[in-house]
Structure formats: structure tokens, C-alpha cells
Amino acid sequence: MSAVICWFRRDLRLTDNPALTAAADTGLPIIPVYIHAPDEAGAWAPGAASNWWLHHSLEQLKGALAERGLTLVIRQGDSLATLTELITTANAQAVHWNRLYEPAYTARDTHIKQTLRTQGVDVQSHNAALLHEPWTIKTGTGGDYKAFTPFWRACRRLSDPAPPLPVPASLNAVKTPLHSDSVNALGLLPGRDWTDGLAAQWQPGEASAQAQLQHFVQAAMGHYEQGRDWPSQAGTSRLSAHLHFGEIGPRQVWQAAQQQLAQGGAQDSQADWVTGTDRFLSEIGWREFAHHVLFHHPDFPDQPLNPRFADFPWQADPNDQLLRTWQQGQTGIPLVDAGMRELYATGWMHNRVRMVVGSFLVKNLRLPWQAGEAWFWDTLVDADMASNSLGWQWVAGSGADAAPYFRVFNPVRQGERFDANGDYVAHWVPELAGLPAKHRHAPWEAPTNILSDAGVTLGVTYPQPMVDLKQSRQDALAAFAQIKKPS
Numbered sequence: 218m219s220a221v222i223c224w225f226r227r228d229l230r231l232t233d234n235p236a237l238t239a240a241a242d243t244g245l246p247i248i249p250v251y252i253h254a255p256d257e258a259g260a261w262a263p264g265a266a267s268n269w270w271l272h273h274s275l276e277q278l279k280g281a282l283a284e285r286g287l288t289l290v291i292r293q294g295d296s297l298a299t300l301t302e303l304i305t306t307a308n309a310q311a312v313h314w315n316r317l318y319e320p321a322y323t324a325r326d327t328h329i330k331q332t333l334r335t336q337g338v339d340v341q342s343h344n345a346a347l348l349h350e351p352w353t354i355k356t357g358t359g360g361d362y363k364a365f366t367p368f369w370r371a372c373r374r375l376s377d378p379a380p381p382l383p384v385p386a387s388l389n390a391v392k393t394p395l396h397s398d399s400v401n402a403l404g405l406l407p408g409r410d411w412t413d414g415l416a417a418q419w420q421p422g423e424a425s426a427q428a429q430l431q432h433f434v435q436a437a438m439g440h441y442e443q444g445r446d447w448p449s450q451a452g453t454s455r456l457s458a459h460l461h462f463g464e465i466g467p468r469q470v471w472q473a474a475q476q477q478l479a480q481g482g483a484q485d486s487q488a489d490w491v492t493g494t495d496r497f498l499s500e501i502g503w504r505e506f507a508h509h510v511l512f513h514h515p516d517f518p519d520q521p522l523n524p525r526f527a528d529f530p531w532q533a534d535p536n537d538q539l540l541r542t543w544q545q546g547q548t549g550i551p552l553v554d555a556g557m558r559e560l561y562a563t564g565w566m567h568n569r570v571r572m573v574v575g576s577f578l579v580k581n582l583r584l585p586w587q588a589g590e591a592w593f594w595d596t597l598v599d600a601d602m603a604s605n606s607l608g609w610q611w612v613a614g615s616g617a618d619a620a621p622y623f624r625v626f627n628p629v630r631q632g633e634r635f636d637a638n639g640d641y642v643a644h645w646v647p648e649l650a651g652l653p654a655k656h657r658h659a660p661w662e663a664p665t666n667i668l669s670d671a672g673v674t675l676g677v678t679y680p681q682p683m684v685d686l687k688q689s690r691q692d693a694l695a696a697f698a699q700i701k702k703p704s
């Protein structure tokens with residue numbers, strides 16, 4: 218008997234899964250394998266919210282494979298040693314997997330590929346996660362891109378992505394199933410109180426990802442251009458965690474968007490559909506760009522791309538007191554607190570608010586962007602090394618195509634503009650819900666009688682602002698001026 222191994226990693230789906238299709242094409246019985254090896258991620262082992270998602274996603278994958286007669290073999294420990302043991306036990310001829318792009322994984326996978334090939338195993342890797350892999354997009358001089366617009370223009374000049382693959386028609390199982398650990402045995406569920414909030418919000422797995430994609434393209438893509446900026450509205454796709462875990466792939470997103478455009482674009486509001494689709498696909502482009510930057514700058518999650526920022530005079534924060542206040546959503550700045558509480562309660566935060574809370578941490582509090590990045594890494598269900606480091610370096614002004622450092626988001630103005638009725642703040646900071654909308658973003662400016670009518674006592678029922686927004690902005694700009702000086 219011989220077999221072929223399909224090594225699932227962050228491609229937890231059966232549709233548009235090139236590794237699974239290639240394994241099926243061999244005609245051999247397939248052993249689907251998941252190996253839990255968080256140590257192999259180096260310093261960036263997945264955080265608590267990611268682990269929660271992974272647990273449920275593996276359960277879904279296991280069920281989907283079982284419906285087709287395959288048993289997902291779950292193991293823990295060193296990936297190479299585990300694969301070697303499985304290859305020997307099952308007399309496997311070949312191993313297929315879909316590529317990952319984080320530096321620790323590319324080094325590990327290269328080593329595994331070389332080692333197994335020298336042992337005569339046919340090892341093939343595939344692309345399931347990106348429209349264009351990082352090394353395929355090059356500047357005119359053959360380098361990598363540092364700015365999004367020319368990067369995306371270069372991508373768009375290429376032909377459209379290949380249509381997604383269906384689930385392979387025939388998936389042969391091995392006669393004697395191999396031993397598998399249970400998903401529970403991986404110990405991914407932390408049992409912390411907040412997992413109830415995650416469960417109320419999310420349904421991991423391929424079926425739910427497909428449903429969410431369809432719902433978004435039909436209901437929201439036509440007004441994405443405006444809707445994407447309002448944190449109280451369901452104006453964005455909420456596909457980020459599904460994409461991160463590979464429960465859905467970008468080729469599928471691309472195709473669904475184009476098909477819906479063809480239908481929706483025929484309506485009266487054709488221009489909205491065209492701009493909405495274009496803008497949505499360009500966000501998928503930002504995801505591609507993040508992977509491009511990380512691949513070409515492997516220390517991007519830890520080091521500022523602009524080396525001048527290595528000398529930035531960050532503020533001292535004994536016992537992480539400032540950081541904790543920010544993490545707990547107790548800064549006294551309503552939009553910031555709303556975002557941080559949404560994050561902790563649901564494992565997700567709206568993109569506009571991510572920018573606002575990030576700017577507040579890095580500029581108004583002058584704490585290092587790496588501290589915010591680490592908190593997001595632990596608490597976001599969509600925590601993704603490429604997108605998270607790009608987001609934080611963008612906010613800090615130190616990254617690729619970053620916001621200039623002097624652009625300090627004013628959380629009050631941002632709230633007045635994108636949460637004009639104060640609904641988002643009222644939802645996540647209910648102690649301010651009794652205030653009239655126009656005072657919800659700056660309660661410290663509200664007249665005393667309005668505060669008392671709303672049951673708000675600053676410093677008692679809701680914190681006083683932890684910093685003066687104007688002064689801290691000026692301090693940030695002064696600190697920035699120091700690193701601008703030639704050394």
C-alpha cells in the first residue's frame with residue numbers, strides 16, 4: 218500500500234486548495250494531516266484569540282473531511298519528525314502542502330522539503346493564500362515595492378487570477394486510519410471568560426467563510442466605499458480571520474466580487490458597485506502588499522523599516538501602567554476605549570478604529586508600536602504577522618507606505634466624523650450612552666448639567682482623559698523632530 222500526505226497548515230478548506238487537488242490527482246489514498254507545532258513559529262507563536270479560532274476551524278475541517286470519508290490526522294510536535302514517521306508508517310510516496318510566507322515558516326519548510334526529497338519523497342508546495350506570491354511582483358529594476366499604489370498597479374496589470382478549484386471529485390481514503398490526537402488535546406482553548414464573546418460573534422470554518430463572503434458581496438459591497446469607514450455599521454466583509462486561516466482564499470474572494478459586480482453593476486447605482494468592488498479588491502491588495510513587504514523584510518514585525526525610528530524617544534512606562542490603561546479601554550477617550558473594548562470582547566476591531574487606537578498609543582502616549590502589535594497579536598482573531606506589522610508600522614510612520622509621523626489622528630474629530638451619532642461609542646462604552654450624541658466623543662467638554670442628567674461623573678463613572686490630546690500631540694511632534702535631525 219502507498220499513500221500521499223496532504224499537510225494542512227493555514228489552508229483549512231477543501232475548495233480551491235491546490236495541495237489537496239494535487240494530492241487527489243495522484244490517485245493514491247490521501248492522508249490529511251495537521252501538525253500542531255507552535256514553537257516552530259519562533260517568537261511569534263499564535264496568540265490566545267488565534268488559538269480559539271484554530272480550535273474551531275480544525276473541528277470544522279475534520280467534519281468536512283469526514284463527510285468525504287477522510288480522517289484528519291492531528292499530531293503535535295516537531296513537523297519534520299512527525300511527517301517522517303507518517304511517511305514510514307503509511308509508505309507515503311509524496312507530500313503536498315500550501316506555502317506560508319512568514320520567515321520562520323519559510324525556513325522550516327525549505328529544510329523539510331530538502332530533507333524529505335533527499336529521502337526520495339516527492340514534496341510539492343503550492344500557492345493557496347495569495348493572488349500573487351511576493352517574489353513574482355517586481356519593480357522595473359527588479360526590486361521589491363515599498364509603496365502600495367505602484368505595487369497594486371503592477372498586480373492589476375497581470376492577468377486575472379485563475380478561477381478557484383472545486384473540491385476534488387475523488388478523495389480516496391487509506392484503508393487503516395492512522396492514530397490521531399483529538400482537537401481538544403491540542404489545548405487551544407484558554408478557558409478565559411472572553412471566549413464567550415468570540416463565540417457569540419464568529420463561526421470559524423469554510424462553510425461560514427463562504428456564507429460570509431456571499432452575504433458581504435450581495436449586501437454591502439455596493440456601498441463599501443462609504444460603508445467601510447463607519448465602525449457602527451456592518452459595512453466591511455469581516456473576512457480577515459477566515460482569510461488568515463485559509464478557510465477561504467483570495468481567488469475565491471476575487472471571483473465572487475467580480476461575479477457580483479457583473480450582476481450588481483447592472484443596477485441604477487452602477488457607479489457605486491464599480492467603486493465599491495474596486496476599493497474592496499484593493500483592500501485584498503493591501504493584504505498582498507503586506508505579505509510582499511514581510512517576505513522582502515523578514516525583520517519587519519520587530520524592526521522599523523525606516524531605521525531612523527530605532528532611535529525614537531519613547532515614553533517611559535513603569536509597570537506598563539499606560540499600556541494597561543489603553544489595553545483595558547480606560548483611557549477616557551471614548552472612541553479609543555470603544556475600540557479597545559470591542560477588540561477584547563469580540564477579537565476584532567474595525568479598521569478605522571485600529572488606526573485611531575494605534576495612533577493614540579504610538580503618538581499621544583508615545584509607547585512603542587511593538588507593544589500595540591503584541592497586544593493585537595494576542596487578542597485579534599485575525600492576527601496576521603504580515604498585516605499586523607504593516608498596520609502598526611503604518612500607524613507609527615516607520616513602515617512601507619506609512620502615514621507620515623506628523624499625521625496624528627484626533628480621536629474626537631475621527632469620532633465626530635465616522636461615528637457622528639455616537640452609536641459605536643454608546644454600544645461599547647455604555648456609561649456614556651445617556652449623553653446626547655454631540656457630547657459622546659468629548660464628554661469633558663460637556664456642560665455639567667448635561668453630564669449629571671446622563672449620570673456621568675468624570676473620574677468616577679468614566680475616566681478623565683489620561684492625556685491632554687493637544688499637548689500630547691505637540692510632545693509627539695517634538696519627539697519626532699529629534700529623530701529627524703541628522704546625527
Ligand SMILES: Cc1cc2nc3c(=O)[nH]c(=O)nc-3n(C[C@H](O)[C@H](O)[C@H](O)COP(=O)(O)OP(=O)(O)OC[C@H]3O[C@@H](n4cnc5c(N)ncnc54)[C@H](O)[C@@H]3O)c2cc1C
Pocket residue numbers: 445453454455456457458460461497500501502503504505507566567568569571572575593597599600601602604605606607608609612
Ligand atoms: C494597527 C493595525 C493592525 C492590523 N492588524 C491586522 C491583522 O493582524 N490582521 C489582518 O488581517 N488585518 C489587520 N489590519 C488591517 C485591517 O484592519 C483588517 O484587515 C480589517 O479591519 C479586517 O476587517 P474586514 O475583513 O471586514 O476588512 P475589509 O474591509 O472587508 O477588507 C477585506 C480584506 O482585505 C484585507 N485588508 C483590509 N485592509 C487591510 C490592511 N490595511 N492591511 C492588510 N490587509 C487588509 C483583509 O484580509 C480583509 O479581510 C490591521 C490594521 C491596522 C491599522
